[in-house]
Every structure is written in structure tokens, then in C-alpha cells.
Amino acid sequence: MTRTTGDRPLLSTGGTRVADSDNSGLSPVVVVTGASKGIGAELARQLARQGARLVLAARDGEALERVAAQCREAGGSAIAVRADVTKERDCLAIMAGAHLAFGRIDVLVNNAGATMWSRFEDVADLGVYERIMQVNYLGAVYCTSHALPLLRESRGLIVGIASLTALVGVPTRTGYAASKHAMRGFFDSLRIELAESGVGVTMVYPGFVATGIRENASGPDGKPIRVSPVKESEVMPVEDCAARIVRAIHRREREVVMTARGKMGLWLKLVAPGLVDRIARRAIERGR
Numbered sequence: 001m002t003r004t005t006g007d008r009p010l011l012s013t014g015g016t017r018v019a020d021s022d023n024s025g026l027s028p029v030v031v032v033t034g035a036s037k038g039i040g041a042e043l044a045r046q047l048a049r050q051g052a053r054l055v056l057a058a059r060d061g062e063a064l065e066r067v068a069a070q071c072r073e074a075g076g077s078a079i080a081v082r083a084d085v086t087k088e089r090d091c092l093a094i095m096a097g098a099h100l101a102f103g104r105i106d107v108l109v110n111n112a113g114a115t116m117w118s119r120f121e122d123v124a125d126l127g128v129y130e131r132i133m134q135v136n137y138l139g140a141v142y143c144t145s146h147a148l149p150l151l152r153e154s155r156g157l158i159v160g161i162a163s164l165t166a167l168v169g170v171p172t173r174t175g176y177a178a179s180k181h182a183m184r185g186f187f188d189s190l191r192i193e194l195a196e197s198g199v200g201v202t203m204v205y206p207g208f209v210a211t212g213i214r215e216n217a218s219g220p221d222g223k224p225i226r227v228s229p230v231k232e233s234e235v236m237p238v239e240d241c242a243a244r245i246v247r248a249i250h251r252r253e254r255e256v257v258m259t260a261r262g263k264m265g266l267w268l269k270l271v272a273p274g275l276v277d278r279i280a281r282r283a284i285e286r287g288r
């Protein structure tokens with residue numbers, strides 16, 4: 001059974017084009033943060049193929065323009081807004097750009113993220129904890145705050161791209177798991193506050209997805225580790241992850257727990273939490 005959030009379908013299901021968001025003949029306006037690469041870029045391309053009007057945000061302006069061009073070629077409309085989500089004024093600028101270009105926001109996807117890969121006792125630069133919390137948690141809070149007036153008007157949808165580390169503990173990821181747990185607490189609480197507003201909240205919990213995120217993961221010295229410890233060819237392809245998110249947006253699903261291991265872990269945690277700890281440790285040791 002699909003659990004849904006909010007009270008109406010936002011986008012069409014089953015068809016190849018995104019349905020009208022407001023009976024104006026125009027497609028929904030979707031803001032995607034962290035759209036310059038990885039899951040955000042692929043999500044933007046897939047939504048563009050369905051005709052969405054996209055507002056793409058990230059720090060790397062050139063990469064963002066390339067993704068915007070791919071989206072236009074795929075049949076969508078797209079604007080690129082260079083922004084650092086750790087700066088509240090940049091998050092305001094993203095939403096102002098959306099309003100200026102399209103006059104509305106139907107979906108906000110809080111996807112921008114950064115990670116780490118180091119045991120806590122090896123971390124020499126504790127600034128890693130601050131930076132990860134600023135991007136993953138506060139960035140989502142700022143964007144959501146500045147998008148909410150427009151989302152209320154459209155009775156739209158907020159999507160939070162968290163991680164299985166929002167649901168269970170994972171070694172080498174203390175700061176990352178903390179930031180994703182924070183996202184989960186924030187959005188699960190906000191969903192209740194917005195229950196009467198028509199604005200839905202969808203939380204997404206992916207497992208390992210093949211992107212470049214781990215090469216840029218902060219190591220013990222706070223610098224990128226450069227070589228991924230994960231067997232990237234054996235984990236979920238980014239196309240599959242993005243397709244699952246598109247489906248969740250169409251259905252306004254309450255949450256998406258990706259991978260059988262993730263779903264099983266949720267139940268096992270209630271009855272055998274020590275076993276879940278061992279599964280998490282093994283996943284990190286095996287790199288998949």
C-alpha cells in the first residue's frame with residue numbers, strides 16, 4: 001500500500017508528461033537543489049522529459065548550466081540559479097528566481113548534500129560536523145522556509161532527500177547520520193504542522209547510489225577522500241534512484257525507503273537492534 005501525504009495527486013501518473021499543476025495548461029514548477037550532478041541532475045533530466053519547468057540550484061554554475069541545457073533538450077524548461085544552500089540569502093534568491101521565471105513553485109526537492117567517511121576518533125577537523133550540518137540540515141530548512149509561501153499557494157509538495165543513515169546508525173558517518181536524522185525530525189514534524197494546508201512532505205531514504213558523492217566525502221583531515229570506498233558498480237544506479245523519486249512525487253508518497261536491506265532494517269531495529277548494527281558495519285566494511 002502506498003501511504004500518501006497531502007490530499008490530492010500533484011502530477012499525472014502513468015503518462016509521459018507531467019500533468020497541469022493549475023489547470024493553466026502549464027507544467028508544474030519543480031525546484032531542485034544540488035542539481036549540478038548526481039541524483040539532483042538525473043532527477044532534473046527525468047522530470048524535464050515529462051515537461052516540468054525546473055529551477056536548478058547548486059554552487060557550480062557551469063555544471064548547472066549544462067544540466068539546464070540537457071533539460072531543455074529533453075523537453076522541459078529550466079533556469080539555473082547559482083547558490084550555496086548554507087547561505088540563507090542564496091536560498092531566498094533561489095525561490096525569488098522561481099517566482100520571477102515561473103510565478104509559482106509546486107515542488108521543492110531538498111537534495112543538496114555532502115558526506116564524510118571517517119571514524120569519529122580519527123577526525124582531526126571537527127569543522128566537518130558543522131559543514132555537513134549546514135549543507136544537509138540547515139540548507140533544507142532555509143530553502144523550505146523561503147519556498148513555503150509559494151508552496152502554500154500551490155498546495156505543493158516538499159521532498160527531503162535523506163538517506164538510510166537517517167533511520168539507523170552507520171559507522172564512519174557520525175556527522176552525516178546526525179544531519180540526516182535532523183532532516184527527518186524536522187520534516188516529520190513539519191508534515192504535521194502543514195497537515196491542514198494542503199502542502200505535503202515526502203521523505204526519501206536512499207541506500208548507496210552510484211554518484212561521485214563519496215569521492216568528495218570529508219576524510220579525517222576534513223579534505224575530500226578522493227577515492228570512493230564503495231563498490232560503485234554494485235550499488236543502485238542513479239537513474240533508478242531518480243526514477244523512484246519521480247514516482248514518489250507523482251504519488252505524493254509520505255516516505256520512500258529504498259533497498260530491501262533498508263526496509264528490513266526498519267523492522268529489525270524494533271526487535272533486534274544489535275543485528276541492525278552488525279548489518280550496517282558489514283555494509284561499510286564490504287563497500288556495498
Ligand SMILES: NC(=O)c1ccc[n+]([C@@H]2O[C@H](COP(=O)([O-])OP(=O)(O)OC[C@H]3O[C@@H](n4cnc5c(N)ncnc54)[C@H](OP(=O)(O)O)[C@@H]3O)[C@@H](O)[C@H]2O)c1
Pocket residue numbers: 033034035036037038039040057058059060061063083084085086110111112113114115135161162163164205206207208209210211212213214216
Ligand atoms: N549517493 C548516495 O549513495 C546517497 C545515498 C543516500 C542519500 N544521498 C543523498 O542524496 C543527495 C544527493 O547526493 P548525490 O549522491 O547526488 O551527491 P553528489 O553527486 O555529490 O551531488 C551533490 C549535489 O549537492 C550540491 N551541493 C553540495 N553542497 C552544496 C551547497 N553548499 N550548496 C548548494 N549545493 C550544494 C552539489 O553541487 P555543487 O558542488 O555544485 O554545489 C551537487 O549538485 C544528498 O543529499 C545525499 O546525502 C546520496
